[in-house]
Amino acid sequence: MSTQAEILWRPGPRELTQSAMARYRDWLVQQGHGPFQDYHELHRWSVSHPAAFWDSIWRHTGVRASRDPETVLESTTMPGARWFVGARLNFAENLLRHAIDGNPNEEAVLEVSESREDVRLDGATLLARVASLQAWLREQGVTQGDRVAAVVGNTHEALVGMLAATGLGAIWSSASPDFGVSAIVDRFGQIEPKVLLLANGYRYNGKVFDRAEQNLELARQIPGLQRVLSLPMLPELGHPDDPRFVDWETALDAHPQATPVFEQLPPDHPVYILYSSGTTGVPKCIVHGAGGMLLNHSKELLLHADLGAGDTFFYFTTTGWMMWNWLASGLLTGARLVLFDGSPAHPDLDCLWSLISRERVTHFGTSAKYLGNCRKAGLEPGNTHDLSALRALFSTGSPLLPEDFDWVYHSVKADLMLSSISGGTDICGCFVGGTPLLPVRRGEIQCRMLGVDARAYTPDGRDAGHDRGELVCVTPFPAMPVRFWNDPDGARYRKSYFATYPGIWAHGDFIQFTPHGGAVIYGRSDATLNPGGVRIGTAEIYRQVETIAEVADSLVVGAPHEDGDVEVVLFVVMAPDQTLTPELEKRIRSRIRANASPRHVPARIHAVGQIPYTRSGKKVELAVARMLQGETDAENLGALANPESLQEIARCLTLAGRDKSRPARP
Secondary structure, three states, X not given: OOOOOOEXXXXXXXXXXXXHHHHHHHHHHHOOOOOOOOHHHHHHHHHHOHHHHHHHHHHHOOOOEEEOOOEEEOOXXXXXXXXXXXXXXXXXXXXXXXXXXXXXXXXXXXXXXXOOOOEEEEHHHXXXXXXXXXXXXXXXXOOOOOEEEEEOOOOHHHHHHXXXXXXXXOEEEXXXXXXXXXXXXXXXXXXXOOEEEEXXXXXXXXXXXEOHHHHHHHHHHOOOOOEEEEEOOOHHHOOOOOOOEEEHHHHHHOOOOOOOOOOOEOOOOXXXXXXXXXXXXXXXXXXXXXXXXXXXXHHHHHHHOOOOOOOEEEXXXXXXXXXXXXXXXXXXXXXXXXXXXXXXXXXXXXXXXXXXXXXXXXXXXXXXXXXXXXXXXXXXXXXXXXXXXXOEEEEEOOOOOHHHHHHHHXXXXXXXXXXXXXXXXXXXXXXXXXXXXXXXXXXXXXXXXXXXXXXXXXXXXXXXXXXXXXXXXXXXXXXXXXXXXXXXXXXXXXXXXXXOOOOOEEEEEEEEEOOOOOEEEEEEHHHOXXXXXXXXXXXXXXXXXXXXXXXXXXXXXXXXXXXXXXXXXXXXXXOOOOOXXXXXXXXXXXXXXXXXXXXXXXXXXXXXXXXXXXXXOOXXXXXXXXXXXXXXXXXXXXXXOOOHHHHHHHHHHHHHOOOOOOOOOO
C-alpha cells in the first residue's frame, strides 16, 4: 500500500470546527486536557489515559444514570478489566432519552418493508409500544437476566422488542427470518429464551415466504421456551394453532396505559447476546454489557459518525448482523432511524438510493459488496437522485475496493465523508473507522477509533509498525465482551482472543497501519494465504479480480500442495453471458501478477455459479479452505445464506479433482 494514497475528500470548515468530534475536542481543552494539534494527538491521549478518556465520554455524551461510577476503570488487565464500577443505569432508557425528553410528536422511526406499507412512529408512540410490550413480558414472568429472542426482519417490532426487554433487564438476541431452523436452534438453543418473537412470514425480492412450519419447529426444539409472540407481517398467513403462540397486537392491546420501566443495573449487566458466524461449528454466544455498548456506540455514532438530532440514519442490515445493534443505538443521538426490511435489489439496485433521496437521509450505511454491485451495474445515483442531504456514507462487511472509493466520489457525491469501518461482532463496534477531522484517502480506512489502542503485530509478538500484521488491541476498552454464554471459567473466551498474545486482544484480521495513521484490512487472519511462507491477504486478490468486467464475484482460498506448500485457488462467478476461457484465465493471472505479486497468482481458477456467504453478507473463505484440507464435516450449512454454493464448490473440486495437468504454481 502506497504511503501517498490519493486524497479524495478533505474536511471543510464545518467538520473541522462544528462537527461533534470538533466540539468534543474543544470541550476537552476546556476541561484541562490537550491541546490537540490534530486527530492523531487526540487519539494518542485517548489510549494513553483510558480512564480519563472514557470518563469524558460518559460526561460529554450525557449518560443517564441513577448512580455515577465510583471507579471508571478498576484494572487494565486483559481479560478482566471492569468499567464504571458502582454505576447504575439502563441501556434502553439511554436509547430512548430523546423520546422521553424531546418533542413527543417528532418522528423517531420509519420502517420501509416489502411485506407491508410504511410504518412511522413518533417518540410518544414508540415509548407507548415499549411500555405495553414490557407489561406483557412481565406477565409472562420475564425479569432481569432472562433471555428474550427474536427471529424477525428489520422492522419496528424488533426495535420495540429489544427496548422493552432491555428496559426490564432482560437480555436480547435476534436472528433474521431467512435463517434455517438448525442455524437458529444452534444459537437460541444455547441461551434458552423464555419468550421468542417470530414473524409469521415475510416478502423478499418480491416473493412470499411462509414461516408457519419453521416457527412450529422452533417452538418444539428450543428448550425453556414459554411463550411465542407472533408478528403478523403477512396477516393473510395467520398464526400457528398452538397455545403458546400469542398475536403481537393482542399482547400490546392488553396494556394500553402501561408506563415504561427502566431497571437500574450495573454497567456489566448483559444486554445483548450476539454470535460468531457458525460456519465451522456451533456459534459462540458473545455476551455484551449494557455500559460497554452504550459508551462505545455513543463515541462511534455521536463523534466518529457525526450523527445527531435532526439527522436521518439508515443502515442496510438484518437483525442477524451486529450492524442492526449499531443502527438501533442511533436512537441515542436523537437522529431519526430508517429501518429497511427487504431486498436491496428489488425491484432493482436503485431502490435504496430512491429511499435515501425520498427521506432526505443524511447518514447511509451498507456493505462493501452492495457498493461494488452498484459500481458494476453502472449506477450513478448522484446524477439520478437528489442526494443533497447525504453527508456520510458507511461501508463495512469486507474491505472496500479502491475502485469503489472512486465510484462513490464520482457517481454518488463528491462532498461526502466516506467511512470504511471495520470491527466485529466480538465488540459490536469498530477498531478502525472514520472521523470528520481527517481526509479520506483512496483505499484506506481513515483512522484508529478513539479509545482503541489498535496495532499490527508480528507472529512473535512485536509491533509491526507500518508493516502488515495481526490486528491487536493492547489496552482494554468497554466494548469487549463481558463473557461467553455457558463458559463458566472463561476458558473459551481467553482462547478466542488472548491465546495468541497473552494479555493482548488478538482480533483475527490481517492489517496494515500507514504512516499517516490510516489502515488497510487484508482479510481475516485465519484465511490469510501463506504460499512459500509469505503471508498475503485475500483482499489483495479481490482488488484485482473484482474489477475485471467479466467477473461478477470471486472467492480465494489456500489449499495444501503435495510438496507441503500452499497454493492459491480462485473461484469466480462470471458476469451474465460470460464464460471462463483460457484467455480470460491468462488475463486474470497477468493482472494479479502485475498489480499484486507473483505469489498472489492462483494455481487454479474455477468457475462456479455462486460464492458462499454468511447471512450477514460475508464471504465464507475458511469453510472452503477447510474443505480443501479434507475437513468435509466442518461446515455448518445452516449458517450460510446459500448453502448450495458449498455443495457446488465440492462438486467442482471433485470434477477438477486430482487433475495432474493443472498449471504449475508460480
